[in-house]
Amino acid sequence: MKGFDTIVMVDWSSGNDTGPTPRKDAIWAGINRGGTAEDPVYLRNRQEAERWLPDLFEAEHSAGRRVLAGFDFPFGYPKGFAKALTGSADPLGLWDWFEKFVEDTPRQNNRFDLAGQINLDIGDGKGPFWFNGLQRDINGLSRTKDSYANPFPEKRQSEAQAKGAFTCWQMGGAGAVGGQVFTGLPVLARLRKRFEATVWPFEPLDGDLCFVEIWPSLTVGPNPEEVIKDAWQVSEVARQIAALKVEELAEILAVDAAEEGWIFGLGHEARIKGVPPLRNDCFALPPGVHWTPVDEALGMLQERLSPVTTTCRAALKDALGRVAAEDVAARRSNPPLPNTAVDGYGFAGGRPAGQHTLPLAQGRAAAGDAPAVLPEGQAIRVLTGAALPAGVDTVILQEDVIVEAGTVRFSGPVKAGANTRKAGEDITEGEVIVSQGRIIRAADLALMAATGVSEVTVRAPLRVGILSTGDELVEAGEVAADGQIFDANRPMLLGLMEQLGHEAVDLGRAPDNRDALRGILNKASARVDVILTSGGASAGDEDHVSALLSEAGAMDLWRIAVKPGRPLALGMWAGTPVFGLPGNPVAAMVCTLIFARPALAVLAGAPWQKPQGFDVPAAFSKSKKAGRREYLRARIRDGRAEVFASEGSGRISGLSWAEGLVELPEPAMQITDGDRVRFIPYGSFGIKA
Structure with missing residues (x-):
């Protein structure tokens, strides 16, 4: 299915005009466009809402944006009602019926009288609707549920599964939705016809404007004290839905409820509400920072990131x-009951030194048997893993006993509790x-x-999109023109993501064209949880990744005091974090292991992961300058760390030669053969050598 560009969530009200001052129990709309939230919109009555909504839909259509609009009232009734009222089970025909018969103004409407008339027509005046909110009596509509007799199911299937959801038959009172249905469906019926909107789950959502039924309490937690609850809820629902990937949205929408309708997200609550937003400025550096030490960069990432997976x-x-x-x-405890650790014979209490003889009871205790009861002073045959019979707390090995004439003989001493396991001694x-x-x-x-x-x-697995950038790149196996090179980064990074346990998504290659790159990032942000790019992450004329992130107002170029590496572009694109890695394969791999790997672990919901290093003798000599932390491609031979013959970052062969990295700290140092250095094996990063 296609994704949506704009999410509009509406909290409806069946009450009268609430006046010009924003307040609760009014109509509120939350808008999220392209991952960016707008301030919630206050609508004082239904007539104002019906003027505002078409203007919004027209503007979005003119801008070429696809809209998903949600409304917080049932789109249908329990099975059988539509046919009883209209002669057809089509729920959208029911919408048209309400449009025809509901009379509504900012100060009053006929919902209670209409409910009473429906009760008289199809329920003998005793149901299905109840609750009269007016001061006068209404023929056919009781004030309470006392004399209520419903000829239809009390709740739709979705309401029966949604804990706390109200039945649509209750026309008023705290939390009731019956009045909202009466006043909301006529508006939706008119909007549907005007914009040719499609309605879920009654129709495939293939139009430019699609309606879904929502219940904000399903996925939204308590509102901040200073924010009106209704305004908070619609904004949060819009944010949650905007954060869903297309595949997740398609799965949530895969519902068969052709007559009654369904609550969006029911059964997928954890997925929807489990995605907290990252701040757009989460990668911002403090003012005046030019070169960031490695530990400071890692500390900032660890502090600012949080899980983004459902x-x-x-x-x-x-x-x-x-x-x-x-x-x-x-x-349950493990073991759940006291049991025997060996094959042998069980009895009560230990025995001192000397010879002992015990009568042998009938039967035996084997693994899986219900615990037996052993008469006092006897022994019983027990097999490994068997629950100890009542009266047994000690077991002697079968090799240490002689069985004859219905008795067991053995030599002491035998310690009380020998060869047994206590209940819960492993786990309680x-x-x-x-x-x-x-x-x-x-x-x-x-x-x-x-x-x-x-x-x-x-x-859910973290979906990591891998994108290579640059006109100079061609796919391995293709014909490379003069000046072109084969793309080595993408296969390497896709493989690294798989080994790290993430779902690697191949985003292909992007040319040195800003508009093309923008389109690729837009599509990618709807498919993946995080994007890793290689190339274009510095500040040159063709560094389009950093330029686009800067245009979006959510990019910081981290110049990290590390070798190989230095430039690392970090930013947000439509709510999706982007790691812009260097284009050089050696630098791209080192930056992935040192910076991206622990950050991705946090985004995936795991703790920050620090690789385990080991101090080993050096099998090399080196004079290191001060200022940058260096990572040398290395391997262990005969207990010593060898480093690749060349430190040149263009020597890709050193990556496959190596089995890990030697980490050299920032200060200047002179390393001679035999000095201790820190070696980090690839296995400590979670990848294979």
Whole structure:
């Protein structure tokens, strides 16, 4: 499906005109255009809203922007009502019926009288609607639910699943939505006809204007004290939907509810509300900063970034390699009961030195058997893993006993509790066994399964888009003209992302054309969670990545005191973080491992990841200047760190020759053969050598 350029979310009201001063219980609209939120719009009554909405839709259409508009009232009724009222089960025919019969002005409307008339026509005056909010009695509409008799289901299927959702039959009262349906559907019916809008889930959303039903309380938390709740909720819902990728939106919209309608996002709450926004200035450097030390750059990234991935429930078989989105607690102790660690014979208490003989009880205790009861003074055959029978707390190995004539004989001493395991000696019920942020490993699957955990809340894989830039690049295998080179960065970076556990998305190559690059970034921001570009990240005439991010008002060129590397363009594009890496493959890989890797881990929901280094003797000599932290391509041979013969950043062969990096700190130093240096193996970065 196609994505949406503009998200408009509307909190509706069936009440009277609320006056010129913004207040609660009015109509509020939240707009998010291209990932940028606008101030919520206050609309004092439905007539003003019906004037404002067409103007907005016309403007968006003229600008070529596709609009998703949400309204916070049901688009349909429980099954059977539409046909009983109109003769057809078509819910959009029901919209037309309401448009024909609802009378509405800023000060009053006929919703209560119309509800009473419907009750008389199809419910013998006892339902389905109830609640009269007027001072006068209305024939057919009770004030309370006392004499209520509903010939239809009490709730739609979606409302039955949405905890706290009100039935559409209640025409008034705190939280009720019945009046909003009566006053909202006529407006939507007129807008639908005027703009040829498509309505979810009754129609495919293939138009330029599409309507969906929302319930803000489904995904929006408490509002800040200084903000009106309705205004806060529509802005937040618009932001949440704008943050969804096209694939996520398509999955959420895949609903079959052709008559009753459905609440947008129901069943996908964690995915929708689990995506906090990154600040547009999260990469901003302090004023006056020209050269940033490596540790300061890493500290700023660690402090300013937060997870951008959504959450969902996953079965254990699908959880390997995923990031735990919350702590996982044991549902049962391990072991759940005291059991035997060996094959042997169990009895009560220890035995001193000397010979001992015990009567052998009938039967045995094997793994999986329900615990038996052992008579006092006897022994019983037990097999490894069996729950200890009541009356057994000690087990002797079968090799250490003689069984004859219904008895077991053995020599002491035998320590009380020998060869047994206590209940919960490994894990106790309720204990946290997997912490939030942990990347789930095979051993974690075993631990969760052993303690009764069958599924876990995990983060969706971080989708990392990889884009190469530059007219000089051609694909390996193509014909390269004079002055052109094969694109080495994209295959390398795609491979690195896969090894780091992210979902690598190939965004191809972008020419040195700013408009073309802008279009690629626009499409990419709708598909991925973060973008890694290589090339064009400095400040030259053809450095279009940094130039475009600067135009968007969300770019900082980090000149980092590192070799190889230095220029690193960091910014936001339509709410998506962008890492502009150097074009040189050696510098691109080093900057990815040192800076992008830990940042991507945080964006994916994992903790900040610092690589483990080891001090080893150097198998090289070097005179290092002061000022920059250097990373040399290196490998370990005979317990010593060798470095690649050339430090030239154009020597790509050194990347595959190496098995890790030697890190040299900022001060000047003279390294001679045998001096201790810090070696960071590729495995410490999470990649294979």
